[in-house]
Amino acid sequence: xxxxxxxxxxxxxxxxxxxxxxxxxxxxxxxxxxxxxxxxxxxxxxxxxxxxxxxxxxxxxxxxxxxxxxxxxxxxxxxxxxxxxxxxxxxxxxxxxxxxxxxxxxxxxxxxxxxxxxxxxxxxxxxxxxxxxxxxxxxxxxxxxxxxxxxxxxxxxxxxxxxxxxxxxxxxxxxxxxxxxxxxxxxxxxxxxxxxxxxxxxxxxxxxxxxxxxxxxxxxxxxxxxxxxxxxxxxxxxxxxxxxxxxxxxxxxxxxxxxxxxxxxxxxxxxxxxxxxxxxxxxxxxxxxxxxxxxxxxxxxxxxxxxxxxxxxxxxxxxxxxxxxxxxxxxxxxxxxxxxxxxxxxxxxxxxxxxxxxxxxxxxxxxxxxxxxxxxxxxxxxxxxxxxxxxxxxxxxxxxxxxxxxxxxxxxxxxxxxxxxxxxxxxxxxxxxxxxxxxxxxxxxxxxxxxxxxxxxxxx
Amino acid sequence: xxxxxxxxxxxxxxxxxxxxxxxxxxxxxxxxxxxxxxxxxxxxxxxxxxxxxxxxxxxxxxxxxxxxxxxxxxxxxxxxxxx
Numbered sequence: 101x102x103x104x105x106x107x108x109x110x111x112x113x114x115x116x117x118x119x120x121x122x123x124x125x126x127x128x129x130x131x132x133x134x135x136x137x138x139x140x141x142x143x144x145x146x147x148x149x150x151x152x153x154x155x156x157x158x159x160x161x162x163x164x165x166x167x168x169x170x171x172x173x174x175x176x177x178x179x180x181x182x183x184x185x186x187x188x189x190x191x192x193x194x195x196x197x198x199x200x201x202x203x204x205x206x207x208x209x210x211x212x213x214x215x216x217x218x219x220x221x222x223x224x225x226x227x228x229x230x231x232x233x234x235x236x237x238x239x240x241x242x243x244x245x246x247x248x249x250x251x252x253x254x255x256x257x258x259x260x261x262x263x264x265x266x267x268x269x270x271x272x273x274x275x276x277x278x279x280x281x282x283x284x285x286x287x288x289x290x291x292x293x294x295x296x297x298x299x300x301x302x303x304x305x306x307x308x309x310x311x312x313x314x315x316x317x318x319x320x321x322x323x324x325x326x327x328x329x330x331x332x333x334x335x336x337x338x339x340x341x342x343x344x345x346x347x348x349x350x351x352x353x354x355x356x357x358x359x360x361x362x363x364x365x366x367x368x369x370x371x372x373x374x375x376x377x378x379x380x381x382x383x384x385x386x387x388x389x390x391x392x393x394x395x396x397x398x399x400x401x402x403x404x405x406x407x408x409x410x411x412x413x414x415x416x417x418x419x420x421x422x423x424x425x426x427x428x429x430x431x432x433x434x435x436x437x438x439x440x441x442x443x444x445x446x447x448x449x450x451x452x453x454x455x456x457x458x459x460x461x462x463x464x465x466x467x468x469x470x471x472x473x474x475x476x477x478x479x480x481x482x483x484x485x486x487x488x489x490x491x492x493x494x495x496x497x498x499x500x501x502x503x504x505x506x507x508x509x510x511x512x513x514x515x516x517x518x519x520x521x522x523x524x525x526x527x528x529x530x531x532x533x534x535x536x537x538x539x540x541x542x543x544x545x546x547x548x549x550x551x552x553x554x555x556x557x558x559x560x
Numbered sequence: 561x562x563x564x565x566x567x568x569x570x571x572x573x574x575x576x577x578x579x580x581x582x583x584x585x586x587x588x589x590x591x592x593x594x595x596x597x598x599x600x601x602x603x604x605x606x607x608x609x610x611x612x613x614x615x616x617x618x619x620x621x622x623x624x625x626x627x628x629x630x631x632x633x634x635x636x637x638x639x640x641x642x643x
Contacts, residue, residue, distance in 0.1 A: 251579075252586060277569045278579060295642065302634055304601045304626035305566045305579055312633045322640045350569065350600065401572055425588055426571045535573040535591075542592030 222336070222361045226393065226445075226453040227259050228467060231421030231428070232279040235368065235393065236260065237359060241334030244270045244359075246368055251282030251307045257290045259452075269294045269333055271320070272357070273311065274370025275350040276303035284311035293320040300324035301346050301353035325355060327383060336361055341380045341387070342372055351396070352376060358389060362459020365389035367411050371396040374525065375538075377407035387411045390462065391455060394418040394437070398429020398446065401536060404524075408436060415443050415455070415464065422448045432529075434472060444472045493555035500534065500554055501527050512551045513544045528556050563606045564622060570600055580606060589613055601627075 220240030227234045232250035236243070236259075245268050249256040260268075268291045273281040276298070287293070296315050302308070315322060327344040330337065342356035354376060356369040367389040369377070373396060380387060387410040395402030398418035416437050420428040429446060437444045443464075445453045451467025493499045498507050500522055508519035521537050522528075531549060533556070534540050540548075548554050565580040565587070576589045576598075587606075595618050598604060603622035607615030 251584065278577075278584075279569075300634070300638075302627070302630050303568075304603065304623060304630055305568050306584060307568070307579060309626075309630055309633070312630065312637060315637060316633065321642045322637050323642045324638070399572055426575060541573070542590075542594075543596075 221456050221458050222364075224366060224391070224455045224457075225259075225263065226417045226419055226447055226455075227256065228447040228452040229253065229255050229259075229419070231397065231424040231426075232282060233274070233370070233397070233419045234259070234283075235419070236263065236265070237336065237366075238263065238265070239334060239336055239361065242270075242336050243268050244272070244333060244336070245287065246272045246357075247274055247280040247370070248283040248287045249279075251278040254283065254286060256283045257286045260287070260291065265291060267292045267294070270297065271295070272297045272355060273299075274356070274368075275299060275354040276301060276305070276308045276311075277350055277371065278305060278307040280370065281311045282307060285314040288314040288318050288320065293318055295321040295323060297323050297325050297355060299343055299346065299350075299353040299355050301343075301348060301350055303350065325357075327380075327385070339385065341367070341383075341385050342369070342376055344379070344383065356380065358385070358387070361457055364391075364457040364459055364462055366391045366393070366455075367413070368393045369395040369402070371402070373399075373401040374404040374407070377402065377404050378524075381406055381410050389413055391415045391417065392442075394429065394433060396428070397424075397426070398433045399426070400430035400432040403433045403436060405436060408440060408442075413442055415445065417445045417453050417455075418447070420446055420448045424448075429472075438472075446472055493557035496553075497555040498553050499557040500531075501557055511554045512547050513540065514548075531556050561608050563608055564619065565604050565606050566626070567594070567598060567600050567602050567604065578604070578606070580608070587613060589616070 222237065222239035225236040225238070227236065227249075229249040230253060232253070233247040234249045234256050235246040237246070238244075243265055245256075245260070248271070268287070271284070271287060271293050273284060273296070275281075281298075288296075325331075325340040327340055327342050329340045331340075332338075337360040339358040339360070340355070341358055343353045346353050351371045351373055352375070354370040354372040356367070356372050356376070359366045359368065365388070367387060369380075372380075377395070387407070389411050390413060392408075392411045392413035392415070394416050397420040418429050418433075429448075434444065445464070445466060447453060449468070449470035449472050453467075454465045456463050456465070498511060500508065500511075505516075505519050505523065508514050508522055509516065514522070518537050518539060522534075525536055528534065528536075531554060532545065534545055534548060534554075535542070563581045565578040568577045568579050570576050570591050574591050576591045576594055578587045578589055579585070580587050593616070595604070595616055598616075598618055601623070603619040603626060605617050605619050606613050
């Protein structure tokens with residue numbers, strides 16, 4: 101188990117250089133963009149123990165990006181009682197293989213992540229933007245923003261200004277939902293943006309339209325990356341993990357990347373869900389990374405066990421708003437992460453989470469102290485209680501947590517494909533949880549309940 | 561009051577997040593109650609009384625209009641490329 105990798109006492113050096121070279125190293129796509137080089141600001145060494153580190157309303161002058169250099173403000177999350185590792189909620193099956201149409205584009209597995217020595221530190225800021233995403237990667241020769249907060253707020257630009265951002269080499273909109281591309285117009289209006297990536301999956305909302313209008317009105321280059329492509333933005337390597345092709349659904353087409361700085365790797369999957377995670381595994385990408393941003397704000401629709409196993413992170417971070425309507429992060433996800441001994445950080449609990457790396461090790465700092473604990477129902481209750489919670493099964497009923505592929509198909513609206521998906525998505529905590537299965541909406545769920553043979557029992 | 565709205569997303573298959581009216585006020589609505597055929601990206605006409613959604617129907621015309629408009633803008637964007 102690799103934990104407690106938090107190191108102390110790093111002197112931070114904030115260098116702001118614009119992107120030197122942004123080029124595709126593998127895809128046969130367009131020619132590299134040559135971006136102009138600007139003069140670096142003076143290196144600044146700042147030691148600060150003051151919290152909060154970041155605030156969208158902070159009055160700090162935007163000249164330095166200070167990281168407390170003397171203390172680590174959070175303890176690793178406590179694990180009350182080690183819970184058994186949850187059953188996988190998805191598996192890589194052979195019954196519904198992912199079409200390997202672009203395997204030639206995949207970087208060979210022998211291509212090790214960059215071991216390029218890096219001379220300065222990179223900081224990755226998981227900004228506390230409520231129930232939304234905005235993640236800044238700021239290195240000596242690159243500034244990249246992945247998603248730009250929710251359309252109802254105006255917090256991303258103040259954060260970036262506080263952090264001394266003047267130019268953004270790459271702005272990625274992982275997908276078209278308003279909690280990810282919400283503040284694209286403000287960001288594009290306030291900063292020189294070199295290049296914008298969208299998946300190409302279109303939405304019909306005015307929020308999306310305004311984002312498109314802002315890109316069109318700017319001088320930014322535009323690209324739709326595809327799985328298997330590799331890019332260098334200064335000293336950062338980006339491997340595109342998803343999508344391979346477009347389906348037409350924002351989550352299914354979500355841009356997912358692995359960003360490698362020296363020997364330290366981060367995986368960002370936006371709101372990609374378990375089926376997309378499965379596809380990433382099936383395509384053979386090198387997924388292993390020290391830091392994983394949990395997909396879809398920590399929802400149980402993402403972070404399936406095989407994906408967590410493949411990434412095998414030391415640190416997991418999710419972005420979610422306090423007391424959000426959707427229950428993100430879901431207990432099931434928290435339990436899985438903590439059961440694996442992974443340190444967990446969330447913007448709802450910790451505020452902004454900052455990871456600084458010199459390319460070989462990393463430190464973590466947060467706005468606030470806090471522990472994210474495994475849900476008590478899983479760590480402390482007995483099997484009997486759990487069974488009651490689950491509703492239980494009568495003799496003759498089909499337990500969707502344990503039934504065979506064939507038995508599942510006795511349930512109305514469940515054919516081979518959905519039966520397989522049910523098996524992949526286990527465990528289910530209630531019959532209503534069946535809406536996680538593709539194609540099972542409220543009306544089909546009603547039919548299933550009315551039929552009365554499906555039940556939710558213990559998954560053992 | 562009748563308001564136009566777009567279904568921005570359906571969270572975890574359960575909660576439809578709608579952006580309502582010119583000001584795009586966010587409403588959350590049970591996905592169970594969406595009209596047949598409604599999905600992410602669908603435009604709908606909402607009846608709102610005292611801040612509550614009391615009626616909802618698909619607006620296929622608006623959906624098609626927006627789809628075409630966005631598509632033509634995306635086509636312009638794609639012509640731009642990386643250079």
